[in-house]
Amino acid sequence: MSTDTAGFYDDLAEHYHLIFEDWGRSVQRQAGTLGPLLENKLVRGPLKILDCACGIGTQALGLAQRGHTVVATDLSKAAVKRAAREASSLGLNIEFHVADMRDLSALPASEFDAVMAGDNSLPHLLSDEDLGRALENISARLRPGGVLLATIRDYDSLLPTRPSFQGPTFYSENETRRFVHQVWDWDGNQYDVHLYLTWNTASVWTSKHYASRYRAITRAELTQSLASHGFREIEWLMPETTTFYQPIVLARKEDNSAVKLT
Structure with a gap:
Protein backbone atom coordinates (compact mmCIF):
# COMPACT_ATOMS: atom_id res chain seq x y z
CA MET A 1 0.00 0.00 0.00
CA SER A 2 1.20 3.51 -0.83
CA THR A 3 -0.19 6.83 0.42
CA ASP A 4 1.25 9.01 -2.36
CA THR A 5 -1.11 9.67 -5.24
CA ALA A 6 0.80 7.81 -7.97
CA GLY A 7 1.42 4.85 -5.66
CA PHE A 8 -2.23 4.78 -4.61
CA TYR A 9 -3.40 4.36 -8.19
CA ASP A 10 -0.54 2.00 -9.08
CA ASP A 11 -1.67 -0.26 -6.22
CA LEU A 12 -5.33 0.05 -7.14
CA ALA A 13 -5.13 -0.26 -10.95
CA GLU A 14 -5.88 -3.98 -11.30
CA HIS A 15 -8.81 -3.86 -8.87
CA TYR A 16 -10.21 -0.41 -9.59
CA HIS A 17 -13.25 -1.80 -11.44
CA LEU A 18 -14.38 -3.53 -8.23
CA ILE A 19 -15.39 -0.15 -6.80
CA PHE A 20 -18.30 -0.15 -9.27
CA GLU A 21 -21.30 -2.43 -9.35
CA ASP A 22 -20.68 -2.83 -13.10
CA TRP A 23 -17.68 -0.87 -14.37
CA GLY A 24 -18.46 -1.42 -18.07
CA ARG A 25 -21.97 -0.09 -17.59
CA SER A 26 -20.58 2.89 -15.68
CA VAL A 27 -18.25 3.69 -18.60
CA GLN A 28 -21.28 3.89 -20.89
CA ARG A 29 -23.42 5.80 -18.40
CA GLN A 30 -20.75 8.43 -17.76
CA ALA A 31 -20.11 8.92 -21.47
CA GLY A 32 -23.85 9.32 -21.94
CA THR A 33 -23.82 12.27 -19.53
CA LEU A 34 -20.42 13.89 -20.07
CA GLY A 35 -20.28 13.46 -23.85
CA PRO A 36 -23.41 15.52 -24.62
CA LEU A 37 -22.32 18.24 -22.17
CA LEU A 38 -19.11 18.76 -24.15
CA GLU A 39 -20.75 18.33 -27.53
CA ASN A 40 -23.46 20.89 -26.76
CA LYS A 41 -21.00 23.33 -25.20
CA LEU A 42 -18.62 23.22 -28.16
CA VAL A 43 -21.22 22.87 -30.95
CA ARG A 44 -18.96 21.05 -33.38
CA GLY A 45 -18.34 17.60 -34.82
CA PRO A 46 -16.07 14.91 -33.36
CA LEU A 47 -13.99 16.54 -30.65
CA LYS A 48 -10.31 16.31 -29.81
CA ILE A 49 -10.32 15.53 -26.08
CA LEU A 50 -7.53 15.20 -23.52
CA ASP A 51 -8.40 13.16 -20.44
CA CYS A 52 -5.61 14.32 -18.11
CA ALA A 53 -6.56 12.01 -15.20
CA CYS A 54 -7.67 8.95 -17.14
CA GLY A 55 -7.11 6.27 -14.50
CA ILE A 56 -8.07 2.93 -16.04
CA GLY A 57 -10.17 4.68 -18.72
CA THR A 58 -13.55 5.21 -17.09
CA GLN A 59 -14.23 8.40 -19.07
CA ALA A 60 -11.77 8.05 -21.96
CA LEU A 61 -13.16 4.75 -23.25
CA GLY A 62 -16.76 5.91 -23.44
CA LEU A 63 -15.87 9.22 -25.08
CA ALA A 64 -13.82 7.40 -27.72
CA GLN A 65 -16.77 5.10 -28.35
CA ARG A 66 -18.86 8.22 -29.08
CA GLY A 67 -16.50 8.95 -32.00
CA HIS A 68 -14.22 11.54 -30.40
CA THR A 69 -10.43 11.58 -30.78
CA VAL A 70 -9.13 10.95 -27.27
CA VAL A 71 -5.65 11.35 -25.81
CA ALA A 72 -5.39 10.09 -22.23
CA THR A 73 -2.79 10.72 -19.53
CA ASP A 74 -2.35 9.80 -15.89
CA LEU A 75 0.50 9.99 -13.38
CA SER A 76 0.07 6.28 -12.57
CA LYS A 77 1.99 3.99 -14.92
CA ALA A 78 -0.05 0.97 -13.82
CA ALA A 79 -3.37 2.75 -14.44
CA VAL A 80 -2.26 3.87 -17.91
CA LYS A 81 -1.15 0.32 -18.73
CA ARG A 82 -4.54 -1.04 -17.61
CA ALA A 83 -6.42 1.66 -19.57
CA ALA A 84 -4.43 0.87 -22.73
CA ARG A 85 -5.28 -2.80 -22.33
CA GLU A 86 -8.98 -2.00 -21.91
CA ALA A 87 -8.93 0.23 -25.00
CA SER A 88 -7.25 -2.47 -27.06
CA SER A 89 -9.84 -5.04 -25.98
CA LEU A 90 -12.58 -2.71 -27.25
CA GLY A 91 -10.78 -1.93 -30.52
CA LEU A 92 -10.39 1.74 -29.61
CA ASN A 93 -7.54 3.90 -30.91
CA ILE A 94 -6.62 6.03 -27.88
CA GLU A 95 -3.19 7.58 -27.43
CA PHE A 96 -1.92 7.07 -23.86
CA HIS A 97 0.89 8.82 -21.97
CA VAL A 98 2.15 8.83 -18.39
CA ALA A 99 2.02 12.45 -17.22
CA ASP A 100 1.20 14.52 -14.16
CA MET A 101 -1.47 17.14 -14.87
CA ARG A 102 0.83 19.71 -13.23
CA ASP A 103 3.32 19.19 -16.08
CA LEU A 104 1.90 18.25 -19.47
CA SER A 105 4.85 19.76 -21.35
CA ALA A 106 6.00 16.38 -22.72
CA LEU A 107 2.62 15.72 -24.33
CA PRO A 108 3.13 15.96 -28.12
CA ALA A 109 -0.44 17.05 -28.91
CA SER A 110 -2.09 20.39 -28.16
CA GLU A 111 -5.02 22.56 -29.32
CA PHE A 112 -7.59 20.26 -27.71
CA ASP A 113 -11.27 21.16 -27.92
CA ALA A 114 -11.75 19.87 -24.39
CA VAL A 115 -9.76 18.68 -21.40
CA MET A 116 -11.35 16.40 -18.82
CA ALA A 117 -10.34 15.83 -15.18
CA GLY A 118 -12.92 13.44 -13.74
CA ASP A 119 -13.48 11.32 -10.65
CA ASN A 120 -12.44 13.90 -8.04
CA SER A 121 -8.89 14.12 -9.43
CA LEU A 122 -8.30 17.87 -8.90
CA PRO A 123 -8.60 17.54 -5.08
CA HIS A 124 -5.45 15.40 -5.11
CA LEU A 125 -3.68 18.76 -5.61
CA LEU A 126 -3.08 19.72 -2.01
CA SER A 127 -2.07 23.37 -2.42
CA ASP A 128 -3.24 26.39 -4.37
CA GLU A 129 0.14 26.40 -6.09
CA ASP A 130 -0.29 22.84 -7.38
CA LEU A 131 -3.86 23.52 -8.49
CA GLY A 132 -2.68 26.64 -10.30
CA ARG A 133 0.10 24.72 -12.06
CA ALA A 134 -2.40 22.12 -13.23
CA LEU A 135 -4.83 24.73 -14.54
CA GLU A 136 -1.99 26.52 -16.35
CA ASN A 137 -0.94 23.26 -18.03
CA ILE A 138 -4.53 22.39 -18.93
CA SER A 139 -5.08 25.86 -20.38
CA ALA A 140 -1.88 25.57 -22.44
CA ARG A 141 -3.24 22.40 -24.06
CA LEU A 142 -6.65 23.86 -24.89
CA ARG A 143 -7.37 25.78 -28.06
CA PRO A 144 -8.77 29.30 -27.53
CA GLY A 145 -12.42 28.85 -26.60
CA THR A 161 -19.83 17.69 9.05
CA ARG A 162 -16.54 16.13 7.86
CA PRO A 163 -17.93 12.57 7.68
CA SER A 164 -15.57 9.82 8.75
CA PHE A 165 -17.13 6.88 6.92
CA GLN A 166 -18.61 6.05 3.51
CA GLY A 167 -20.38 2.78 2.76
CA PRO A 168 -20.28 -0.13 2.98
CA THR A 169 -21.71 -0.99 -0.42
CA PHE A 170 -22.42 -4.66 -1.19
CA TYR A 171 -22.32 -6.20 -4.67
CA SER A 172 -23.09 -9.72 -5.92
CA GLU A 173 -21.95 -11.09 -9.26
CA ASN A 174 -21.63 -14.63 -10.66
CA GLU A 175 -22.12 -16.21 -7.24
CA THR A 176 -19.40 -14.01 -5.73
CA ARG A 177 -19.84 -11.32 -3.11
CA ARG A 178 -17.86 -8.14 -2.50
CA PHE A 179 -18.16 -4.99 -0.47
CA VAL A 180 -16.53 -1.58 -0.64
CA HIS A 181 -16.16 1.03 2.08
CA GLN A 182 -14.05 4.07 2.94
CA VAL A 183 -12.79 5.68 6.13
CA TRP A 184 -11.99 9.39 5.99
CA ASP A 185 -9.40 10.79 8.44
CA TRP A 186 -9.69 14.59 8.45
CA ASP A 187 -6.88 17.10 9.04
CA GLY A 188 -8.35 20.58 8.59
CA ASN A 189 -9.51 20.87 4.99
CA GLN A 190 -7.51 17.80 3.96
CA TYR A 191 -8.27 14.17 4.63
CA ASP A 192 -6.79 10.73 4.10
CA VAL A 193 -9.08 8.26 2.37
CA HIS A 194 -8.67 4.64 3.43
CA LEU A 195 -10.36 2.52 0.78
CA TYR A 196 -11.15 -1.12 1.56
CA LEU A 197 -12.11 -3.70 -1.06
CA THR A 198 -13.17 -7.16 0.10
CA TRP A 199 -14.31 -9.96 -2.20
CA ASN A 200 -14.59 -13.73 -2.28
CA THR A 201 -13.42 -16.16 -4.94
CA ALA A 202 -13.98 -19.90 -4.55
CA SER A 203 -15.00 -19.34 -0.91
CA VAL A 204 -11.73 -17.52 -0.18
CA TRP A 205 -12.05 -13.93 1.04
CA THR A 206 -9.50 -11.31 -0.03
CA SER A 207 -9.24 -7.82 1.44
CA LYS A 208 -7.20 -4.89 0.12
CA HIS A 209 -6.48 -1.52 1.71
CA TYR A 210 -5.47 1.58 -0.25
CA ALA A 211 -4.84 5.10 1.09
CA SER A 212 -4.43 8.55 -0.42
CA ARG A 213 -4.85 12.21 0.57
CA TYR A 214 -7.29 14.77 -0.82
CA ARG A 215 -8.03 18.45 -0.27
CA ALA A 216 -11.64 19.51 0.18
CA ILE A 217 -11.98 22.25 -2.46
CA THR A 218 -15.21 24.24 -2.35
CA ARG A 219 -17.00 25.36 -5.49
CA ALA A 220 -16.15 28.98 -4.73
CA GLU A 221 -12.45 28.16 -4.32
CA LEU A 222 -12.26 26.25 -7.60
CA THR A 223 -14.28 28.92 -9.41
CA GLN A 224 -11.86 31.60 -8.18
CA SER A 225 -8.83 29.57 -9.26
CA LEU A 226 -10.32 28.93 -12.69
CA ALA A 227 -11.11 32.60 -13.17
CA SER A 228 -7.60 33.65 -12.11
CA HIS A 229 -6.11 31.31 -14.73
CA GLY A 230 -8.02 32.66 -17.71
CA PHE A 231 -11.19 30.57 -17.68
CA ARG A 232 -14.60 32.16 -18.29
CA GLU A 233 -18.24 31.01 -18.49
CA ILE A 234 -17.69 28.92 -15.37
CA GLU A 235 -20.79 26.79 -14.81
CA TRP A 236 -21.60 24.28 -12.07
CA LEU A 237 -24.04 21.44 -12.73
CA MET A 238 -25.30 19.56 -9.70
CA PRO A 239 -26.30 15.87 -9.45
CA GLU A 240 -29.98 16.68 -8.98
CA THR A 241 -30.09 18.12 -12.52
CA THR A 242 -27.56 15.87 -14.31
CA THR A 243 -28.09 12.58 -12.36
CA PHE A 244 -24.27 12.33 -12.42
CA TYR A 245 -22.74 11.15 -9.16
CA GLN A 246 -20.60 14.26 -8.59
CA PRO A 247 -20.92 18.01 -9.23
CA ILE A 248 -19.61 18.95 -12.68
CA VAL A 249 -17.86 22.20 -13.55
CA LEU A 250 -17.51 23.48 -17.11
CA ALA A 251 -15.17 26.39 -17.88
CA ARG A 252 -14.13 27.93 -21.18
CA LYS A 253 -10.59 29.09 -21.96
CA GLU A 254 -10.59 32.78 -22.74
CA ASP A 255 -10.41 33.42 -26.48
CA ASN A 256 -8.39 36.61 -26.85
CA SER A 257 -8.55 36.32 -30.61
CA ALA A 258 -12.27 37.07 -30.42
CA VAL A 259 -11.62 40.53 -28.91
CA LYS A 260 -11.97 43.21 -31.55
CA LEU A 261 -10.16 46.53 -31.20
CA THR A 262 -12.15 49.66 -32.01
Whole structure:
Protein backbone atom coordinates (compact mmCIF):
# COMPACT_ATOMS: atom_id res chain seq x y z
CA MET A 1 0.00 0.00 0.00
CA SER A 2 1.20 3.51 -0.83
CA THR A 3 -0.19 6.83 0.42
CA ASP A 4 1.25 9.01 -2.36
CA THR A 5 -1.11 9.67 -5.24
CA ALA A 6 0.80 7.81 -7.97
CA GLY A 7 1.42 4.85 -5.66
CA PHE A 8 -2.23 4.78 -4.61
CA TYR A 9 -3.40 4.36 -8.19
CA ASP A 10 -0.54 2.00 -9.08
CA ASP A 11 -1.67 -0.26 -6.22
CA LEU A 12 -5.33 0.05 -7.14
CA ALA A 13 -5.13 -0.26 -10.95
CA GLU A 14 -5.88 -3.98 -11.30
CA HIS A 15 -8.81 -3.86 -8.87
CA TYR A 16 -10.21 -0.41 -9.59
CA HIS A 17 -13.25 -1.80 -11.44
CA LEU A 18 -14.38 -3.53 -8.23
CA ILE A 19 -15.39 -0.15 -6.80
CA PHE A 20 -18.30 -0.15 -9.27
CA GLU A 21 -21.30 -2.43 -9.35
CA ASP A 22 -20.68 -2.83 -13.10
CA TRP A 23 -17.68 -0.87 -14.37
CA GLY A 24 -18.46 -1.42 -18.07
CA ARG A 25 -21.97 -0.09 -17.59
CA SER A 26 -20.58 2.89 -15.68
CA VAL A 27 -18.25 3.69 -18.60
CA GLN A 28 -21.28 3.89 -20.89
CA ARG A 29 -23.42 5.80 -18.40
CA GLN A 30 -20.75 8.43 -17.76
CA ALA A 31 -20.11 8.92 -21.47
CA GLY A 32 -23.85 9.32 -21.94
CA THR A 33 -23.82 12.27 -19.53
CA LEU A 34 -20.42 13.89 -20.07
CA GLY A 35 -20.28 13.46 -23.85
CA PRO A 36 -23.41 15.52 -24.62
CA LEU A 37 -22.32 18.24 -22.17
CA LEU A 38 -19.11 18.76 -24.15
CA GLU A 39 -20.75 18.33 -27.53
CA ASN A 40 -23.46 20.89 -26.76
CA LYS A 41 -21.00 23.33 -25.20
CA LEU A 42 -18.62 23.22 -28.16
CA VAL A 43 -21.22 22.87 -30.95
CA ARG A 44 -18.96 21.05 -33.38
CA GLY A 45 -18.34 17.60 -34.82
CA PRO A 46 -16.07 14.91 -33.36
CA LEU A 47 -13.99 16.54 -30.65
CA LYS A 48 -10.31 16.31 -29.81
CA ILE A 49 -10.32 15.53 -26.08
CA LEU A 50 -7.53 15.20 -23.52
CA ASP A 51 -8.40 13.16 -20.44
CA CYS A 52 -5.61 14.32 -18.11
CA ALA A 53 -6.56 12.01 -15.20
CA CYS A 54 -7.67 8.95 -17.14
CA GLY A 55 -7.11 6.27 -14.50
CA ILE A 56 -8.07 2.93 -16.04
CA GLY A 57 -10.17 4.68 -18.72
CA THR A 58 -13.55 5.21 -17.09
CA GLN A 59 -14.23 8.40 -19.07
CA ALA A 60 -11.77 8.05 -21.96
CA LEU A 61 -13.16 4.75 -23.25
CA GLY A 62 -16.76 5.91 -23.44
CA LEU A 63 -15.87 9.22 -25.08
CA ALA A 64 -13.82 7.40 -27.72
CA GLN A 65 -16.77 5.10 -28.35
CA ARG A 66 -18.86 8.22 -29.08
CA GLY A 67 -16.50 8.95 -32.00
CA HIS A 68 -14.22 11.54 -30.40
CA THR A 69 -10.43 11.58 -30.78
CA VAL A 70 -9.13 10.95 -27.27
CA VAL A 71 -5.65 11.35 -25.81
CA ALA A 72 -5.39 10.09 -22.23
CA THR A 73 -2.79 10.72 -19.53
CA ASP A 74 -2.35 9.80 -15.89
CA LEU A 75 0.50 9.99 -13.38
CA SER A 76 0.07 6.28 -12.57
CA LYS A 77 1.99 3.99 -14.92
CA ALA A 78 -0.05 0.97 -13.82
CA ALA A 79 -3.37 2.75 -14.44
CA VAL A 80 -2.26 3.87 -17.91
CA LYS A 81 -1.15 0.32 -18.73
CA ARG A 82 -4.54 -1.04 -17.61
CA ALA A 83 -6.42 1.66 -19.57
CA ALA A 84 -4.43 0.87 -22.73
CA ARG A 85 -5.28 -2.80 -22.33
CA GLU A 86 -8.98 -2.00 -21.91
CA ALA A 87 -8.93 0.23 -25.00
CA SER A 88 -7.25 -2.47 -27.06
CA SER A 89 -9.84 -5.04 -25.98
CA LEU A 90 -12.58 -2.71 -27.25
CA GLY A 91 -10.78 -1.93 -30.52
CA LEU A 92 -10.39 1.74 -29.61
CA ASN A 93 -7.54 3.90 -30.91
CA ILE A 94 -6.62 6.03 -27.88
CA GLU A 95 -3.19 7.58 -27.43
CA PHE A 96 -1.92 7.07 -23.86
CA HIS A 97 0.89 8.82 -21.97
CA VAL A 98 2.15 8.83 -18.39
CA ALA A 99 2.02 12.45 -17.22
CA ASP A 100 1.20 14.52 -14.16
CA MET A 101 -1.47 17.14 -14.87
CA ARG A 102 0.83 19.71 -13.23
CA ASP A 103 3.32 19.19 -16.08
CA LEU A 104 1.90 18.25 -19.47
CA SER A 105 4.85 19.76 -21.35
CA ALA A 106 6.00 16.38 -22.72
CA LEU A 107 2.62 15.72 -24.33
CA PRO A 108 3.13 15.96 -28.12
CA ALA A 109 -0.44 17.05 -28.91
CA SER A 110 -2.09 20.39 -28.16
CA GLU A 111 -5.02 22.56 -29.32
CA PHE A 112 -7.59 20.26 -27.71
CA ASP A 113 -11.27 21.16 -27.92
CA ALA A 114 -11.75 19.87 -24.39
CA VAL A 115 -9.76 18.68 -21.40
CA MET A 116 -11.35 16.40 -18.82
CA ALA A 117 -10.34 15.83 -15.18
CA GLY A 118 -12.92 13.44 -13.74
CA ASP A 119 -13.48 11.32 -10.65
CA ASN A 120 -12.44 13.90 -8.04
CA SER A 121 -8.89 14.12 -9.43
CA LEU A 122 -8.30 17.87 -8.90
CA PRO A 123 -8.60 17.54 -5.08
CA HIS A 124 -5.45 15.40 -5.11
CA LEU A 125 -3.68 18.76 -5.61
CA LEU A 126 -3.08 19.72 -2.01
CA SER A 127 -2.07 23.37 -2.42
CA ASP A 128 -3.24 26.39 -4.37
CA GLU A 129 0.14 26.40 -6.09
CA ASP A 130 -0.29 22.84 -7.38
CA LEU A 131 -3.86 23.52 -8.49
CA GLY A 132 -2.68 26.64 -10.30
CA ARG A 133 0.10 24.72 -12.06
CA ALA A 134 -2.40 22.12 -13.23
CA LEU A 135 -4.83 24.73 -14.54
CA GLU A 136 -1.99 26.52 -16.35
CA ASN A 137 -0.94 23.26 -18.03
CA ILE A 138 -4.53 22.39 -18.93
CA SER A 139 -5.08 25.86 -20.38
CA ALA A 140 -1.88 25.57 -22.44
CA ARG A 141 -3.24 22.40 -24.06
CA LEU A 142 -6.65 23.86 -24.89
CA ARG A 143 -7.37 25.78 -28.06
CA PRO A 144 -8.77 29.30 -27.53
CA GLY A 145 -12.42 28.85 -26.60
CA GLY A 146 -11.83 25.23 -25.57
CA VAL A 147 -13.55 23.77 -22.52
CA LEU A 148 -12.39 22.16 -19.28
CA LEU A 149 -14.79 19.67 -17.70
CA ALA A 150 -14.01 18.48 -14.18
CA THR A 151 -15.96 16.53 -11.57
CA ILE A 152 -15.33 16.69 -7.83
CA ARG A 153 -17.03 15.64 -4.63
CA ASP A 154 -19.57 18.06 -3.17
CA TYR A 155 -17.24 19.49 -0.55
CA ASP A 156 -19.60 22.38 0.18
CA SER A 157 -21.93 19.86 1.82
CA LEU A 158 -19.18 17.62 3.26
CA LEU A 159 -17.05 20.22 5.05
CA PRO A 160 -19.61 21.26 7.70
CA THR A 161 -19.83 17.69 9.05
CA ARG A 162 -16.54 16.13 7.86
CA PRO A 163 -17.93 12.57 7.68
CA SER A 164 -15.57 9.82 8.75
CA PHE A 165 -17.13 6.88 6.92
CA GLN A 166 -18.61 6.05 3.51
CA GLY A 167 -20.38 2.78 2.76
CA PRO A 168 -20.28 -0.13 2.98
CA THR A 169 -21.71 -0.99 -0.42
CA PHE A 170 -22.42 -4.66 -1.19
CA TYR A 171 -22.32 -6.20 -4.67
CA SER A 172 -23.09 -9.72 -5.92
CA GLU A 173 -21.95 -11.09 -9.26
CA ASN A 174 -21.63 -14.63 -10.66
CA GLU A 175 -22.12 -16.21 -7.24
CA THR A 176 -19.40 -14.01 -5.73
CA ARG A 177 -19.84 -11.32 -3.11
CA ARG A 178 -17.86 -8.14 -2.50
CA PHE A 179 -18.16 -4.99 -0.47
CA VAL A 180 -16.53 -1.58 -0.64
CA HIS A 181 -16.16 1.03 2.08
CA GLN A 182 -14.05 4.07 2.94
CA VAL A 183 -12.79 5.68 6.13
CA TRP A 184 -11.99 9.39 5.99
CA ASP A 185 -9.40 10.79 8.44
CA TRP A 186 -9.69 14.59 8.45
CA ASP A 187 -6.88 17.10 9.04
CA GLY A 188 -8.35 20.58 8.59
CA ASN A 189 -9.51 20.87 4.99
CA GLN A 190 -7.51 17.80 3.96
CA TYR A 191 -8.27 14.17 4.63
CA ASP A 192 -6.79 10.73 4.10
CA VAL A 193 -9.08 8.26 2.37
CA HIS A 194 -8.67 4.64 3.43
CA LEU A 195 -10.36 2.52 0.78
CA TYR A 196 -11.15 -1.12 1.56
CA LEU A 197 -12.11 -3.70 -1.06
CA THR A 198 -13.17 -7.16 0.10
CA TRP A 199 -14.31 -9.96 -2.20
CA ASN A 200 -14.59 -13.73 -2.28
CA THR A 201 -13.42 -16.16 -4.94
CA ALA A 202 -13.98 -19.90 -4.55
CA SER A 203 -15.00 -19.34 -0.91
CA VAL A 204 -11.73 -17.52 -0.18
CA TRP A 205 -12.05 -13.93 1.04
CA THR A 206 -9.50 -11.31 -0.03
CA SER A 207 -9.24 -7.82 1.44
CA LYS A 208 -7.20 -4.89 0.12
CA HIS A 209 -6.48 -1.52 1.71
CA TYR A 210 -5.47 1.58 -0.25
CA ALA A 211 -4.84 5.10 1.09
CA SER A 212 -4.43 8.55 -0.42
CA ARG A 213 -4.85 12.21 0.57
CA TYR A 214 -7.29 14.77 -0.82
CA ARG A 215 -8.03 18.45 -0.27
CA ALA A 216 -11.64 19.51 0.18
CA ILE A 217 -11.98 22.25 -2.46
CA THR A 218 -15.21 24.24 -2.35
CA ARG A 219 -17.00 25.36 -5.49
CA ALA A 220 -16.15 28.98 -4.73
CA GLU A 221 -12.45 28.16 -4.32
CA LEU A 222 -12.26 26.25 -7.60
CA THR A 223 -14.28 28.92 -9.41
CA GLN A 224 -11.86 31.60 -8.18
CA SER A 225 -8.83 29.57 -9.26
CA LEU A 226 -10.32 28.93 -12.69
CA ALA A 227 -11.11 32.60 -13.17
CA SER A 228 -7.60 33.65 -12.11
CA HIS A 229 -6.11 31.31 -14.73
CA GLY A 230 -8.02 32.66 -17.71
CA PHE A 231 -11.19 30.57 -17.68
CA ARG A 232 -14.60 32.16 -18.29
CA GLU A 233 -18.24 31.01 -18.49
CA ILE A 234 -17.69 28.92 -15.37
CA GLU A 235 -20.79 26.79 -14.81
CA TRP A 236 -21.60 24.28 -12.07
CA LEU A 237 -24.04 21.44 -12.73
CA MET A 238 -25.30 19.56 -9.70
CA PRO A 239 -26.30 15.87 -9.45
CA GLU A 240 -29.98 16.68 -8.98
CA THR A 241 -30.09 18.12 -12.52
CA THR A 242 -27.56 15.87 -14.31
CA THR A 243 -28.09 12.58 -12.36
CA PHE A 244 -24.27 12.33 -12.42
CA TYR A 245 -22.74 11.15 -9.16
CA GLN A 246 -20.60 14.26 -8.59
CA PRO A 247 -20.92 18.01 -9.23
CA ILE A 248 -19.61 18.95 -12.68
CA VAL A 249 -17.86 22.20 -13.55
CA LEU A 250 -17.51 23.48 -17.11
CA ALA A 251 -15.17 26.39 -17.88
CA ARG A 252 -14.13 27.93 -21.18
CA LYS A 253 -10.59 29.09 -21.96
CA GLU A 254 -10.59 32.78 -22.74
CA ASP A 255 -10.41 33.42 -26.48
CA ASN A 256 -8.39 36.61 -26.85
CA SER A 257 -8.55 36.32 -30.61
CA ALA A 258 -12.27 37.07 -30.42
CA VAL A 259 -11.62 40.53 -28.91
CA LYS A 260 -11.97 43.21 -31.55
CA LEU A 261 -10.16 46.53 -31.20
CA THR A 262 -12.15 49.66 -32.01
